[in-house]
Amino acid sequence: MKLDAKTPSGALAEKWDRHKFEMKLVNPANKRKYTVICVGTGLAGASAAASLGELGYNVLNFCIQDSPRRAHSIAAQGGINAAKNYQNDGDSVYRLFYDTVKGGDYRSREANVYRLAQLSVNIIDQCVAQGVPFAREYGGLLDNRSFGGAQVSRTFYARGQTGQQLLLGAYQSLMRQVHQRAVRLFTRREMLDLVVIDGQARGIIVRNLMTGAIERYAADAVILATGGYGTAYYLSTNAVGSNVTAIWRAHKRGALFANPCYTQIHPTCIPVSGEHQSKLTLMSESLRNDGRVWVPKKTGDARSPEQIPEAERDYYLERKYPSFGNLVPRDVASRNAKEACDEGRGVGESGLAVYLDFQDAIQRLGADVIKEKYGNLFHMYQKITDENPYKVPMRIYPAIHYTMGGLWVDYNLMSNLPGLHVLGEANFSDHGANRLGASALMQGLADGYFVIPYTIGHYLASTTQPKVTADHDAFKEAADNAQRQITRLLSVKGNRGIREIHRELGRIMWDDVGMARTAESLERALTAIPKLRDEFWNGVSVPGTPDNLNQSLEYAGRVADYLEFAELLALDALHRRESCGGHFREESQTPEGEALRDDENYAYVAAWEFTGVGRQPELHKEPLQFEEVHPTQRSYK
């Protein structure tokens, strides 16, 4: 299989405009004859469904929550990037492009990233027009803050609830289309299979989570915007319902899975408190604008933080990276935190934490200013830990947060399966091996508002397809397939908890496929995962019946997919014998301990083809060319 990224020719800055002109259009009167399925109502899915509805397509929109507004995007805190240069501090489309390619450690596609940077400015305009209450300065203009990996201030925000406000903007636009009957909404539906007919994606199979009914939906094109797979690690900052199921099952139907090993570990999360823990809570990266990260200089220093004098503290990020300081990219900050803890300088009961201290900022700016900027985060921290961060430094530790890998897509956001489009965190496209903060919201909305409305029209206008309905044999086969899996899960009747197995998978993934990976640890994971998968299928207990709301059954299905997918993630990590961005192989580091890439051998996208559960998948490579930015060793010193 030859992977064609379909990157338009011409100068980088002109590619998207030219492509927009060259793409075919669907006549406005014909649009309503086309049905488009959009799975997901997060920033990517809601923005896509709303925009396609506005254009006149017949859109079917699905989500697992009871309301589209509850998609995981709602939880994004810190902000969204855009190259507006409102601060007059030297920002530009080119700089955002450059920062993103560099931040991704030269493992993304230049043309995609450039388009993303171009579209970033339209996103802010669109959201303001929807009434998104972004933070403003006293003069009434939009305010910005800084995020890691950038030396300009280009992050727009709405307190610590940016994702919520952006998603509500998209949700409201979506509900307007629902009201106008351009979009039909299907909530509490879980996609369980993709229907492929004559090589084209033509529909989906879902389970109605309230009644248990297996439902079939046919369409002319399918969009998956189902988010990331961070919960493969059990504990992560993702919502507990986040899953790999939709994209994994599409993968099993032939869609290639790209770079699964590119996972992002966020440096500032609230540390684990015990076995019962069900998720980890992020403390937004924006806190690193004003918080200073430190650990005691001495190992095993058990004094409380206020008893440790200034001279005995190591502000290690400021010390090692003077020009970026506390605002180094996430992968760098996370690895340094791990290193400090590995050296025995970690703080708190478990020793698996570092301080994030606001004393200086409170003294400089006053507690009120800090409260206005971060009030909800401080409140959240206090709720969880019972400690007051205005008085004592926060304790933070890295956690799985975002997944750069996802289904392979071309420049048009279409997978290798014609008609199957993938948007937002579910695709692999723009962040390379490490995503910069405030760029996921930007990507999700760029994909949904500004890319897919053009590219899906092009696909529909340039494809001839037979009419199919959900009575087609392929729908029956896929529905039976989904049903079989459900019956099988319910018939194991073992005595092991679903959560217990998921937790164990998480432990394997975090210990052996986590922040620092070695050939040895990855081999270990590759033995442990199939073993755990067998234990699951022989011993899991899934109570209840299939014909009503059964959350145990839903959860078991997602864990079953993770037990297959995790193997691919580990295998990809093993095959990539270099370090890049969030993928750190201990064997490949600079003398200073930074990630050492191997451009000669690994400057490609690894796109895996499914060949069967537990069988070696087939690797396809999309070489990456860098015409604008010359790959160098990333330096944030």
Next chain:
Amino acid sequence: MKLKLKIWRQTGPTSAGRLVDYAADHVSPDMSFLEMLDVVNEGLIKQGEDAIAFDSDCREGICGTCSLVVNGIPHGPDRGTTVCQLHMRRFKEGDTVTIEPWRAVAFPVVKDLVVDRSAMDRVIAAGGYVSVNVGGAPDGNAIAIPKEIAETAMDSAACIGCGACVAACKNASAHLFMGAKISHLSLLPQGQAERQRRVVAMIEQADAEGFGSCSNEGECEAVCPKEIPISNIARMTREYMKAMLATR
């Protein structure tokens, strides 16, 4: 610590429900309330018993999915806190804790502690937006918005749409939920064009869904996990009066 739980079990929308006793024997003060329920469920699942159904997703107080009435109070005893952020250190050894679903005509029970809140989506669909299609938006800084106004709009926009206000209200009114959205949009210049149409359409839809009217009990404000003030309802009422006068 050990707790006694009384939990509402109901197998489906049309069946009768009842409170069932459970024991939670290994509760750590650092657990969240939902993690405590996870542990109870793990025990039930191991015995092959149907787990207690309850909704949650983000578990950090922002998605509005979790929806439990704890000892008679939506989201439980802590002010300004969703039940997913409520921690067990709030309870004492031997406490009896009663857990029930949101109760309102407009929120039918799906199973156990899970209810159907799609009525709230339909209220938003009736008019809770600014009608702008994608494309053609002016520059984000084209209209300056005074900081205080942007901040007040944000205070209202912070609503997570959980429905606790409805569950707390003896009339099962959705006025705080609607007032928050109407305030958010009517405060901003972008929301002006549809200001009158919006408030009328949303209130009509809410009536059709079976949400009750407001008799100023203030219970909604008391349980709102985002502490959205009741002044949002007053603003909505003003908007509604203005709209009615204008259309006469």
